[in-house]
Amino acid sequence: MDRIKSGIAGLDEIIGGIPAGRTVLLTGEPGCGKTILGLQFAKSCCDQGKRTVYITSEEDAADLKFQAKGFGWDLDALEEKGILSIIELTGKRVESIDRANKMATAVRTGNFSNILEHAPDETQVLVFDSLGTYAAKVDQYQFKDQLDLLVYMLKELDVTALIILDAATSRNFQDSAEYSVYGALRLVKRDNPYTGERERAMDIVKMRGTKTPIKLLTYEIGENGIALIGGQSS
Numbered sequence: 001m002d003r004i005k006s007g008i009a010g011l012d013e014i015i016g017g018i019p020a021g022r023t024v025l026l027t028g029e030p031g032c033g034k035t036i037l038g039l040q041f042a043k044s045c046c047d048q049g050k051r052t053v054y055i056t057s058e059e060d061a062a063d064l065k066f067q068a069k070g071f072g073w074d075l076d077a078l079e080e081k082g083i084l085s086i087i088e089l090t091g092k093r094v095e096s097i098d099r100a101n102k103m104a105t106a107v108r109t110g111n112f113s114n115i116l117e118h119a120p121d122e123t124q125v126l127v128f129d130s131l132g133t134y135a136a137k138v139d140q141y142q143f144k145d146q147l148d149l150l151v152y153m154l155k156e157l158d159v160t161a162l163i164i165l166d167a168a169t170s171r172n173f174q175d176s177a178e179y180s181v182y183g184a185l186r187l188v189k190r191d192n193p194y195t196g197e198r199e200r201a202m203d204i205v206k207m208r209g210t211k212t213p214i215k216l217l218t219y220e221i222g223e224n225g226i227a228l229i230g231g232q233s234s
């Protein structure tokens with residue numbers, strides 16, 4: 001299976017990259033770094049020559065670009081190159097952009113599998129940040145149904161996807177989203193049982209077709225974005 005480098009220092013050595021043409025779900029509490037990871041992955045995909053679409057339903061593009069710039073990732077340059085497309089589903093500008101408007105309507109009505117119909121042609125990588133914004137409005141059965149359909153369609157179209165979902169919404173649906181996808185990552189903050197220090201850690205809940213560690217992987221948000229520290233931790 002082809003794999004795409006996640007761009008997360010230390011992670012690709014462990015899982016060999018993100019399986020191409022499959023969907024990975026990323027969940028976590030507020031501020032744990034989901035958006036940073038999403039941007040880092042998008043940047044990495046662009047660097048690997050993949051046409052990448054970043055759909056943002058919470059923050060506007062200007063804030064994302066500012067955040068990215070802090071890590072040395074120039075999203076404007078990637079957009080100008082035509083390899084990256086940021087689609088905002090929030091704010092006033094949405095109504096004036098047909099594509100964004102149609103996508104926003106699809107997700108607002110709970111039909112989020114329809115977003116693909118409106119994605120740019122030849123999209124190879126899709127980051128959706130985040131599904132939680134709209135999922136709260138649909139019931140558990142529609143949520144699961146739509147997510148299953150979206151994952152199916154992404155695979156049919158050979159699109160590699162990272163879907164971000166906040167931990168609260170994920171729990172609301174009994175974490176059922178994690179069953180629907182090929183891979184699932186959770187970002188957590190925890191007290192290290194040995195040092196007593198707070199630390200950030202990634203849980204690779206699953207990655208089908210891949211040997212994965214059971215241990216939590218501690219990470220830092222540093223000047224180059226998210227990086228695993230010292231490989232695996234206990």
Ligand SMILES: Nc1ncnc2c1ncn2[C@@H]1O[C@H](COP(=O)(O)OP(=O)(O)OP(=O)(O)O)[C@@H](O)[C@H]1O
Nearest residue numbers: 028029030031032033034035036037070166221222
């Ligand atoms: N340069 C940096 N160095 C260290 N930590 C940073 C840096 N930039 C941001 N952070 C931390 O990362 C957090 C933001 O990460 P991010 O926006 O990716 O979180 P998130 O999981 O997407 O949150 P939300 O659920 O609110 O969308 C900030 O609140 C801050 O604590």
Ligand SMILES: [Mg+2]
Nearest residue numbers: 034035036129
């Ligand atoms: Mg975020």
